[in-house]
Amino acid sequence: MTKxxxxxxxxxxxxxxxxxxxxxxxxxxxxxxxxxxFLWKTAYSGGGRVGEYSLNGLFTYYFWALFLDYTLxxxxxxxxxxxxxxxxxxxxxxxxxxxxxxxxSIIAGGTLVWATVNLAVLVPFGMVFARYFIFPxxxxxxxxxxxxxxxxxxxxxxxxxxxxxxxxxGDPSGFxxxxxxxxxxxxxxxxxxxxxxxxxxxxxxxxxxFIPAKAFMGEIRGDILGLLFEDVLWASISLFLVLLxxxxxxxxxxxxxx
Amino acid sequence: xxxxxxxxxxxLIRFRRESVxxxxxxxxxxxxxxxxxxxxIFFDVIFGSMEGIGGWDRGSVFMLVGTSGLVLGLSxxxxxxxxxxxxxxxxxxxxxxxxxxxxxxxxFMLFREPSISDxxxxxxxxxxxxxxxxxxxxxxxxxxxxxxLLILVxxxxxxxxxxxxGLFAFKFVRLSAIFWxxxxxxDYARYPYxxxxxxxxxxxxxxxPVLALSNVPVxxxxxxxxxxxxxxxxxxxxxxxxxxxxPRALRWYEGTGTYELVEG
Amino acid sequence: MYxxxxxxxxxxxxxxxxxxxxxxxxxxxFRRKYREIHALRDVSFSIERGxxxxxxxxxxxxxxxxxxxxxxxxxxxxxxxxxxGYIPTRREKEFLRxxxxxxxxxxxxxxxxWDLPPVDGYELIRHIYGIPESxxxxxxxxxxxLLDVEDLIRTPLRKLSLGERTKVELVAAxxxxxxxxxxxxxxxxLDIVSQKxxxxxxxxxxxxxxxxxLITSHYTRDIEELGKRVLILHxxxxxxxxxxxxxxxxxxxxxxxxVVFRSSPPPSLRGWRIEGDTALKQVKxxxxxxxxxxxxxxxxxxxxxIEDPPFEDVIxxxxxRGEVNDEVFDGSExxxxx
Numbered sequence: 001m002t003k004x005x006x007x008x009x010x011x012x013x014x015x016x017x018x019x020x021x022x023x024x025x026x027x028x029x030x031x032x033x034x035x036x037x038f039l040w041k042t043a044y045s046g047g048g049r050v051g052e053y054s055l056n057g058l059f060t061y062y063f064w065a066l067f068l069d070y071t072l073x074x075x076x077x078x079x080x081x082x083x084x085x086x087x088x089x090x091x092x093x094x095x096x097x098x099x100x101x102x103x104x105s106i107i108a109g110g111t112l113v114w115a116t117v118n119l120a121v122l123v124p125f126g127m128v129f130a131r132y133f134i135f136p137x138x139x140x141x142x143x144x145x146x147x148x149x150x151x152x153x154x155x156x157x158x159x160x161x162x163x164x165x166x167x168x169x170g171d172p173s174g175f176x177x178x179x180x181x182x183x184x185x186x187x188x189x190x191x192x193x194x195x196x197x198x199x200x201x202x203x204x205x206x207x208x209x210f211i212p213a214k215a216f217m218g219e220i221r222g223d224i225l226g227l228l229f230e231d232v233l234w235a236s237i238s239l240f241l242v243l244l245x246x247x248x249x250x251x252x253x254x255x256x257x258x
Numbered sequence: 259x260x261x262x263x264x265x266x267x268x269x270l271i272r273f274r275r276e277s278v279x280x281x282x283x284x285x286x287x288x289x290x291x292x293x294x295x296x297x298x299i300f301f302d303v304i305f306g307s308m309e310g311i312g313g314w315d316r317g318s319v320f321m322l323v324g325t326s327g328l329v330l331g332l333s334x335x336x337x338x339x340x341x342x343x344x345x346x347x348x349x350x351x352x353x354x355x356x357x358x359x360x361x362x363x364x365x366f367m368l369f370r371e372p373s374i375s376d377x378x379x380x381x382x383x384x385x386x387x388x389x390x391x392x393x394x395x396x397x398x399x400x401x402x403x404x405x406x407l408l409i410l411v412x413x414x415x416x417x418x419x420x421x422x423x424g425l426f427a428f429k430f431v432r433l434s435a436i437f438w439x440x441x442x443x444x445d446y447a448r449y450p451y452x453x454x455x456x457x458x459x460x461x462x463x464x465x466x467p468v469l470a471l472s473n474v475p476v477x478x479x480x481x482x483x484x485x486x487x488x489x490x491x492x493x494x495x496x497x498x499x500x501x502x503x504x505p506r507a508l509r510w511y512e513g514t515g516t517y518e519l520v521e522g
Numbered sequence: 523m524y525x526x527x528x529x530x531x532x533x534x535x536x537x538x539x540x541x542x543x544x545x546x547x548x549x550x551x552f553r554r555k556y557r558e559i560h561a562l563r564d565v566s567f568s569i570e571r572g573x574x575x576x577x578x579x580x581x582x583x584x585x586x587x588x589x590x591x592x593x594x595x596x597x598x599x600x601x602x603x604x605x606x607g608y609i610p611t612r613r614e615k616e617f618l619r620x621x622x623x624x625x626x627x628x629x630x631x632x633x634x635x636w637d638l639p640p641v642d643g644y645e646l647i648r649h650i651y652g653i654p655e656s657x658x659x660x661x662x663x664x665x666x667x668l669l670d671v672e673d674l675i676r677t678p679l680r681k682l683s684l685g686e687r688t689k690v691e692l693v694a695a696x697x698x699x700x701x702x703x704x705x706x707x708x709x710x711x712l713d714i715v716s717q718k719x720x721x722x723x724x725x726x727x728x729x730x731x732x733x734x735x736l737i738t739s740h741y742t743r744d745i746e747e748l749g750k751r752v753l754i755l756h757x758x759x760x761x762x763x764x765x766x767x768x769x770x771x772x773x774x775x776x777x778x779x780x781v782v783f784r785s786s787p788p789p790s791l792r793g794w795r796i797e798g799d800t801a802l803k804q805v806k807x808x809x810x811x812x813x814x815x816x817x818x819x820x821x822x823x824x825x826x827x828i829e830d831p832p833f834e835d836v837i838x839x840x841x842x843r844g845e846v847n848d849e850v851f852d853g854s855e856x857x858x859x860x
Contacts, residue, residue, distance in 0.1 A: 003649035010635055010642050017637045017678075024436050031442040034458075035449060039311065042453040048308040083633065091630045094593045094623040094704075096615045097650045102634075174282030174375070177289025185296045195303050251597055254535065278538075 003097060004105040011109030026117035029070040030125060036062045037132075051195045057217070060134040061192055064144070064213035067122055069189045071115045072152060072208060073107045075176055076159025084166035089253065100160065100246060107156060136216045143224060144216035150231045151208050157238035158183075158204070164242065167249030183208065204234035265336070265369045273374045283375060290334075290379035294327035297448055298386050312452035317393025318480060319450065324387025326447035326472035328380060329412040333420075335377040336413070337368045341420035342437045344368070345427035364421050364504050394480065401479045408475040408486075411493060415467060416444075418496035425500075425507040440468075447472040467492055524604070525702055525734040526569040526592060531601035533562040533587055533758075561587040563758040565601070569751075571701075574728045574735040576744070576766075578837065579755035585738035586625075588755070589704045592736070593623040606702055619651060622700040626710035629691030631679055640675045640690040644697060651698035658697070665693045668723055685716040692720070696727070703727070705737040709744060721747040754840060761840060776804045778835075781817060782825040790817045804831055 015022060037059060044055045053061070080103050083089045092099040126133050136144060162179055165172035184190050186200055188210030193200050200206055211227060214220050220227060277283045301323060305316040314322070344367060423436050446454075446462055451469045454462065462469040463485065474489045539555045561584045569575055577585050590596040591603060594610030594617065603610055608617035631643040648658045666672050669689045674682055682690065688708070696703070705724070709717040721744070728735050737744070746766070754762040781791060781801045794801035805813050810828070817823060 003646065003652075006646045006649045007634070010638060010646060013642060014635070014637055021436075024439055028438050028442055031439070032445060035446055038453045038455070038458070039449055042312045043304055043308050046308060046310065050304060050307045088628065088633050090590065090593075090595045090623065090625075091628070091633055093595045093613065094618065094621065095630070095650055096618040169279060169282055171279040171282045174279070174284070174286030174289060178285050178292060179289075181289060181292030181296050185292075185299065190296055191300050191303055196299070197303070197306075253595070 004101050007102055007105040008109035008112075011106040012113055015110060015113040022113070022117060025114070026121050029066050029118055030121060033062060033066050033125075036066075037129075051192070053192065053195070056132050056134055058192075059129070059132040060217055061213050063122070063126065063133065064216045065189050065209045067118060068148065068151065068209050068212060069184070070118050071111055072155040073111055073159055074155050074180065074183065074208075076103060076107060076156055076163055077110075078163070078173065078176070080160070080163040081166040081172050081176075084163070084249075084253070085171055087254075093250075100242070103160070104156065111152065134217055136218060140216060140218035143220070144212055146228070147207065147212040147215045147231065150228070150235060151212050154204060154231065154235045154238060155208050157235060157242055160242045161238060161245060164245040164249055167245065167252050188213065204238070207231045207234060264366070265372065268369060269372045269374065269377075272372045276374050286375040287378045290331065290376050291382035294323060294331075294383045294386055297323050297327075312450050314450040314452070315394070317390050317395075318476060320386055320390030320393060321476045321479070322390075322450060322472050323448050324383050324385075324390055325409070325476050326444075327383030327386060329409055329416065329471050329475075330444055330447065331376050331380045331383055332409070332413050333416045335373050335380070337372070337417050337420060338376060339371040339373055340368045341417075341424060343371065344420075344424035345437070348427045364424075364500065368417060368421055368424070391479070396480050401481075405475050405479045408478060408489070411490065412471040412475065414493045415489075415496065416471060418493065418500060419466065419468075421500055422496065422503070425503055428507045440466075443468045444471070464488060523571050524568050525571045525573070525606060526567075526736070527602075527604045528568070528592075529566045529602045531562050531565040531588075531591065531603060532560070532599045533584075533591060533596065534599060535559045535561055560758045562591075562598075565755075565758070565760045567753060567760060567763050569734060569736065571734055572728070572732045573751060574725070575737070575751045575753060577736065577738040577753045577755060578740060578744075579738075580740055582757070583740075583755040584758040585740075585755055586706050589623065589706050589736065589738060593621060593704055594618075595623070619698060620700055621702045621704065622695045622698070623704045623706070624692060624695040624708055625706040626688055626708045626712075627706075629687065629694065631691055631694050632687070636680050637678055639678055640671075640694065643679070643694055644675070647694050647697045653698060661697055661699060662693070665696055668726065669693060670719075685712050688712060688716070688720075692723075699731060699733075701731075701733055703733055703735045705735065707738055707740070709739070717744070718747075754837070756840070775807050776831055777807060777810060778829045778831045779803050779805050779810075779813065780827045780829065781823055783820075784822040784824060786822075788817075788820045788822045790820050804835070 040055060040058050040062075043050075050058070079088075080099075083092075083099075089099060092102065162172055162176055165175060169175070183205050185196075186193075186203055187205035187208040189208075192213075193206055193210045207227075207230075211220065211231070215224075276286070298320065301316070301319050304311065305319070309315070311319060347367065419440060420437070423440060426436065443462065443466060447468050449469075451459055451463060451473045454469070459469070463473075464470075467489070470485060470489050470492075474485050477484070478486060535558075536556045537559050539557050565584075565588065577588065579585050587596060591598050592605050592610060594605075594613045597611050606617060606620050608614055610617065630647075631640055634646065635643040644658075644662060647653075648655075653661065666675060669692060671686070671689045671693060674686050674690055675693075679687065679690070688711075692708070703724075708724075709720055712720070724735055724737065727733060750765050750767070752762065752764070752766040753760060779802070781794070782799055783791065783801065784799075787794070787796055787801055791801040794803045796802075803813075814826065818826070
């Protein structure tokens with residue numbers, strides 16, 4: 001276990017190595033957030049209303065959705081696929097060290113850093129604009145936190161699935177772009193899903209942005225257990241897929257390069 | 259001329275590289291086109307409940323989405339990968355390979371990896387743009403020619419912005435986040451500039467002119483020429499600035515032991 | 523006791539072939555042609571514990587594929603492989619703890635801690651192999667001193683030169699003191715001094731730790747530096763397995779004649795290769811006496827020596843012919859191939 005903790009620790013060190021990059025990254029999510037704030041403020045100033053959302057409701061939704069957007073391990077690091085494609089995986093296979101757990105550790109390390117720095121920027125921002133923000137109660141916060149934690153795990157596994165396709169497709173990066181935009185639209189990062197006007201209840205993506213954001217807003221009180229069950233079920237299916245792709249993929253691995 | 263030939267050759271080579279994995283190549287084109295489709299849906303939802311945003315109606319906002327898609331897509335096609343990879347090139351010590359060739363090193367590095375999938379996804383942006391144009395019913399004389407010209411100016415400004423930021427990679431080495439910044443700013447290009455408060459307008463129209471990239475061509479097409487003059491001054495100003503700064507930035511470069519190819 | 527036993531090992535790949543001409547790329551996009559590449563064909567050999575064996579062959583001979591099969595990375599198509607008593611593809615923990623695979627082209631540290639100093643990577647390696655703290659310190663000191671990298675291990679990896687990086691990567695590859703060391707072109711891109719130092723290090727490691735070393739290279743000079751035994755691979759086939767001295771018999775009908783002359787080469791040495799005050803020529807045995815008679819008449823000649831052709835020439839000839847003369851496999855030179 002300590003080997004994976006060391007890998008996570010190294011990833012944290014790596015992220016702190018280039019301080020300017022970290023600073024730039026941490027403030028990065030303010031720009032799209034401000035874009036949404038100005039856009040919706042202008043749109044609502046004309047007197048209209050979108051769905052059931054108040055202006056404050058929309059601000060709060062985008063606050064959470066963008067925080068998730070900037071911290072979810074969506075692609076589980078593209079270099080995982082690159083290592084499979086270019087032969088770097090070889091250097092992991094010859095050690096008693098799991099390639100998959102290595103990525104879990106470094107993503108955990110990276111996510112910890114990103115989530116912390118993003119929160120460090122978002123919290124003061126939220127306090128300045130407190131009058132537009134709907135604060136969660138303790139229960140809502142805990143439920144939101146739980147859905148976020150499972151959502152991170154689900155995003156990680158879905159990212160692994162995409163990267164492991166490198167065993168079969170050679171280069172899954174094309175699939176990543178489509179998946180990324182599709183997931184943002186179908187997950188509710190671009191626009192709340194209840195505004196889209198078509199049902200997306202049968203897909204796992206809503207557990208990445210929409211459900212956690214709504215949970216923080218205290219708007220999913222009715223069927224929390226049912227949703228949790230569905231969330232865990234999707235994570236389990238993804239885990240099964242990851243293990244299957246890994247086991248079968250290794251037999252197809254061609255170990256290019258030195 | 260040699261730079262043009264270099265870009266054309268780079269496009270050809272890139273086509274060969276990208277199309278090695280056919281399925282991935284086709285999916286990548288779809289993925290790139292998704293950007294425009296997603297924001298088309300986004301504004302369609304808003305206009306389902308609203309008449310206009312800051313005085314811009316549905317047609318002109320769709321024109322903005324299409325235009326920003328064209329400018330950003332074309333930029334991405336020509337130098338997107340090269341620009342984002344600049345800091346990685348510095349980090350991995352690959353700048354020498356470009357400094358030692360008889361071409362302008364900055365542009366050489368910028369245009370080294372064109373993206374064919376971005377190029378082939380442009381028709382979707384064009385369709386959204388045409389759809390928006392049809393909705394506005396505006397047909398000012400000569401505006402189409404001017405529109406195309408301004409799009410090319412937008413692409414030039416955008417490439418200069420990337421190169422300008424790229425210079426800081428020589429000092430700060432791992433600078434990919436600053437390009438994410440620029441990418442986040444660029445997303446403002448699909449919004450009407452009037453939604454922003456005055457301070458933002460000044461910054462993003464006149465200092466980092468990402469708002470102007472799409473707003474100015476659309477405004478000109480709709481008959482509003484108020485922002486054209488400062489817009490045209492940008493490429494000249496940046497050309498001068500880059501010429502001055504590039505040799506100075508090179509003095510910061512430390513290099514690494516040997517160049518190791520890592521895909522960005 | 524065998525460290526490695528390989529029997530009738532075969533491995534092939536499918537390779538795409540791009541079309542030629544102006545529209546080749548377009549044709550390649552729509553219709554693909556594939557070619558079967560036989561990376562290894564019926565390869566059999568065995569290596570005993572503590573041996574240091576060189577594998578040579580030109581590019582594409584199958585050297586790297588062989589090493590990757592031995593390390594459990596690639597699955598063979600057919601044949602059997604046993605390494606340290608394990609089946610490599612099962613990748614059991616104890617097996618992985620006993621081996622190392624090192625390539626000069628890329629290293630584990632480059633993949634994991636590129637912007638950090640090597641010590642951070644070593645700490646990771648320590649935990650991967652569960653090396654106790656005090657033992658880790660001792661081993662690190664031993665390897666760092668042996669490879670003379672004390673000043674480098676606290677500098678970010680990206681700031682090191684290729685040679686320096688190879689050495690710190692090598693420390694990472696050997697920190698767990700493996701019983702079997704698989705080295706794939708370990709000296710690639712290094713200068714002569716660094717290469718020599720690495721070979722000395724490998725020899726020392728082999729002697730002190732009684733470890734089995736298997737080293738691939740396409741530099742024949744590297745193999746001369748190694749232990750006695752050499753495997754020669756060519757287009758997936760094992761052409762030779764035995765003492766490298768035996769290879770010289772691969773060119774039994776030739777000798778290398780070296781002639782030292784006084785000031786300038788006399789006319790009788792026209793057509794010979796001149797190196798300083800020495801002329802060299804490979805001469806067929808049957809023509810040796812005629813050739814010697816011709817030059818011995820010349821006053822300006824100081825000395826004449828007759829030797830077996832250099833190792834590098836023998837290898838070049840073998841690769842050109844794609845086979846080894848039967849004489850090579852005579853008597854003690856021929857090893858157990860079953």
